[in-house]
Amino acid sequence: MIIYNKEWLHNMRVVDLLKTDLRNGSITPEEFTAIRSAHPYYFYLPRLVIRVGLFILTLIIASFGTGLLSLLGLSTHMIESPGWPIFLGIVCYAALEFFVRERSYLQSGVDNALLYYSACLFGGGLIWMISKMYYSAGDNLLCAILICLMCVYLTLRFADMLTTLTACASFFAVVYFAWAKAGPLGLATMPFIMMIAAGSLHYLLTRLSDDPRCINYKNCLAGAEIISLITLYAAGNYFVVNRLNNMLNNLDDSHTTIPFGFIFWIWTMLVPVAYVLIGIRKKSAIFLRLGMILAGASIATFRNYYHLLPIEVMLTLAGMILLAASYTIIKYLKTPRNGITYAEPDELSEMDKLNIEGLIVGQATSHLPTPAQHQTNRFGGGSGGGGGSSGEF
């Protein structure tokens, strides 16, 4: 199913795996070169910056090219039918297949651009067609099913991350719209159905990632896992449920109670904690990081409904607690415990090479206002407070 040469993919995996061992000195350079020459792969793999350039230029060419074709076909009224974008999408897809097969592109920018562009054209054409068929806002369920199928196919064929994420999101949309057909009862039980759907998808994904046949889709499975875990949380988040409830029952946002609200409060508070605990237990970075982010979301949710403290007191307290906690944990993990360490990981990421830090500091501080242009406000913007509070709240 996958378009890439499987043997090459396997060889690349072997070489990448051995690269880390070479870096931390487990194997000798001679062994590495021997393994490398025994495991050849000939993908076109330009570096990140080049990929970005190729992506931009291919997108320009594709959009101008389709624009030119549409312009030429303007007089024939062909472009007024949804068949036209579908046709263009197929043309782009053919070009994509050609390039990947003949030139052995692997995430080289050109193929990414063509993939996304053809998917957008094709999907847009399908949605257009469906909405034309129904003469109304269109049928959401049908749209979601078609998009989901298309993205699943593209993911299986190209193992691309973005199509995976779209496939996942549209899968949940399918579940939502399908269950909504069940009427009031369906809407009332929606959060639980979404939880079940997300939970079972996650279970399925973990099963799949253990399967040796899915070895080429490791990244995709991880991406899908993240989406399913986020959905699992969001399905029971009080704020999300409350807003959705108001929307579906045509209530305004002053209604803050929902039936069986305490269940959702428990869910909102416990899921992030559970994620963090699972992350530490299973040593899974996905769970740990998601848990941390979602804990922030839960606190924001809570604050949205209950204002216990004025904001500045809360900020100060939270900052102090965080500082104390992280400092204690760092001290505690100075010597590794239970297989967990504070030491930096071995793998160098691409980001490290890019002087990112300097640029970010530059971005953040360049908005310091010129002193004294607005003298009337007492504190128009001292940089000290601005540095801390600008992005966060």
Place this chain on the structure above:
Amino acid sequence: MEQHIYNKLHADGYLSDASFEKIKEKHATRLFSVHWELKILLYLGVMLLSGGLGTLVYKNIDTIGHQVILAFIALLCIGCFAYCIKNKLPFSKGKVKAPNTGFDYVLLLGSISMATFVGYLQFQYNVFGTNYGLATFIPMVALFFIAYYFDHLGILSMAIASLALWMGVSVTPKTLLAYGTFNSREIIFTYMLFGAILLAAAYCTGRFQIKKHFKFTYHHYGVHVTFIALLAGFFEYYNSGNSYLWLLAVFALVAYIYLDGFKEHSFYFVLLSILYGYFAACCLFVKLVVSNDAREGTFELLLILFILSAVALIYLIAYVNKKIKADDHL
């Protein structure tokens, strides 16, 4: 799966017994690192705390008083710099490593509080009067000095930003594009001068071997500012004959950046020069084709030109990629 690969390699004789054992041991004792998670928590804590304290002070300014705050900021600043001077490694023209992980952040805090102090003085007590130039000039010089003296890239970026501030503009590509302040010719010329200074600084940094690793930062800001200023100039003078001169300048700069990037094995700058050059070429096509009276097929011709030049550039990028692949720079 990984174990499977190692076993096979070992069985096929690619891995010696010693290496195989070593790998086994490494994997058995592999640790799960929570380095980045904890670091982010630490940052978040600092940000929340400073934000909260800032708001607290702001709301209670009447009971605290300005002098107290000023004194506090000054103390903070002095404390930071005292720590840095005490712990710093000796100055050299090359790259100097920070003595410990906290050093860079203490320095950053000191610099920010210094800038805050000057700004605060001006706001509250109007120390520099209407002499705004001086109010921004002093922090700028100080920041440049700190950046070179302690060897800190982040502060260099701050210093460049305050140079721009002093020259009456705000730098960083994001602001340049977002605020779209290209309406006056004065601003365009200021930007151009600013960009030229940065490019010259980048050139000198490389030429005289003073803190060579600063070159990337200078070059990065210089390239964006100059290109955007030149293109803005082109649009400003679009209807006069001078506009070709602006495009000529763009192409000259493209050639310079391209060759320099090639020499330095920097894909980033080669790519930038190619993309800005492409944009300028498209502008040129539009100007050349559209300035005649509008005929049938003008638009199609333009699109064909755009597509063909983009295809040509893709080949160029592929060529560049092949040519400097051997090197490990970005």
